Structure formats: structure tokens, C-alpha cells
């Protein structure tokens with residue numbers, strides 16, 4: 001079993017949310033990106049929303065210029081955003097659905113309905129060296145469509161899992177695990193994110209095949225009390241512990257299956 005260590009993409013959107021609340025120059029997401037990297041983030045995620053409610057174009061440009069790791073730019077499938085990504089060429093572009101009235105990203109991208117536009121965006125972005133990820137719900141049809149449009153990566157939307165209570169949480173977890181398995185079988189790199197926090201992340205990190213988690217709101221919130229570096233370190237520690245627990249469980253179930261064979 002060959003597994004690489006799970007990666008953490010720290011989403012710094014909500015540093016910008018705080019800045020925009022007062023129209024000040026602080027706190028600066030550029031400073032946050034560099035601190036998160038120093039603390040062990042494997043990449044920096046930021047979402048340039050069309051309504052510019054948090055991240056601004058200036059943030060994307062400056063962070064692209066100073067980052068030592070990878071930028072994962074989340075954006076809608078629009079001509080304006082594709083042209084920006086073609087100019088700045090972030091290592092990763094994650095295509096997401098957007099609604100101006102939503103509080104946060106409510107669901108995954110409908111790759112089936114938007115097939116032609118998404119396929120064209122994937123081609124354009126790949127031609128300038130960006131690795132394209134599609135932010136989708138854990139649905140088999142959407143995963144198959146993601147592969148069909150030529151995206152090498154998917155990010156499974158974990159919002160429904162994060163919000164679910166009681167038995168529903170187990171149902172959402174099983175959907176994510178099944179989706180990760182199917183996508184891995186299809187040769188896609190499988191990331192996940194949205195709504196993950198210090199109390200629900202370990203189980204997600206334990207899912208076989210999960211390559212990277214993108215986490216923002218909970219890390220920035222925790223940073224208020226322990227500082228950004230400590231908040232990143234703590235999150236990464238939980239993710240690695242979760243991945244290790246998942247690997248042990250996989251080995252145990254492999255051994256059990258083979259004991260039955262003898």
C-alpha cells in the first residue's frame with residue numbers, strides 16, 4: 001500500500017473577510033499565507049468571488065508572487081476568472097459554483113449541466129499549466145462527468161457531512177467514502193473540503209485515497225485564540241493522525257480477509 005502524506009491547503013479567505021468588514025488594510029491575507037506556509041501548510045487556497053466579498057484581485061496577484069508552496073485558486077467558470085487564471089497561472093485552479101446571495105458555497109458544481117463550458121475551461125487552464133480541480137458533491141454521476149470533461153482532480157464537498165447530525169452524519173460519511181473510492185478507481189486525484197473543523201476532520205482524513213484537505217473558516221477562527229501558526233500545526237496533526245488511523249484500519253481489514261482465505 002503506497003500512500004503519500006495527506007496535504008493541507010489553508011484557505012485564507014476569512015482573513016480578508018475581517019479586513020473587508022472595516023475597509024482597512026489589515027489583516028492582510030498575504031501575511032497570513034506566508035505564516036500558514038511557515039507553519040506547515042502544503043498550499044494556500046483562496047476564493048476570488050465575483051462579488052469580491054473577501055479576497056480581492058490584489059490579494060491573488062501578491063500571493064501568486066510571494067508563495068513558496070502552491071496556490072489553489074477557487075473561482076467560478078466565467079470568462080473574467082478564466083482570463084485571470086491564464087494570466088497568473090496558479091498551480092491549481094478549483095472550479096466552484098457561485099451564487100451571490102449564498103452565505104457560503106452551498107453545493108457542488110453541476111458538471112453534467114455545465115459540461116461544455118467546464119470542458120472548455122479545463123482545456124484552456126491545462127494549456128497554461130494549471131491543474132484543474134472540480135468542486136463537486138459526492139455523487140457518482142458528477143464524478144464520472146468530472147473525468148469525462150478532462151479534470152485530473154476533484155474536491156469533494158464535505159459541507160453536508162459537516163452539517164449532518166446523528167445518523168445522517170454516517171450516511172454522509174459513507175457517501176464521501178464511496179465517492180473517494182470510485183474517483184480513485186477512475187484515476188482522479190481526490191481532495192475534500194468545506195466546513196471541516198478540529199472535531200470532524202480526523203474521520204475525513206482516514207478515508208482511503210484522500211490526497212488533500214482544504215480548510216479555512218475553522219483554522220482562521222481558531223487562530224484568533226492560539227495564533228495562526230499553532231492553528232495550522234494543530235489541524236495538520238489531526239489530519240495526519242486521522243490518515244494513520246485509516247491506514248491501520250485498512251491493514252486490519254486486509255489481514256482479516258486473508259485470514260478467512262486460509
Ligand SMILES: CC(=O)[C@@H](O)[C@H](O)COP(=O)(O)O
Pocket residue numbers: 011013047049074096103104105135193194216
Ligand atoms: C468553495 C469553498 O468551499 C470555499 O471557497 C469556501 O466556501 C470559503 O469561501 P466562502 O466562505 O466564501 O464560501
Ligand SMILES: NCC(=O)COP(=O)(O)O
Pocket residue numbers: 011045155192193194195196214215216217218
Ligand atoms: N474548498 C473548501 C475550502 O477551501 C475551505 O472551506 P471552509 O473550511 O472555509 O469551509
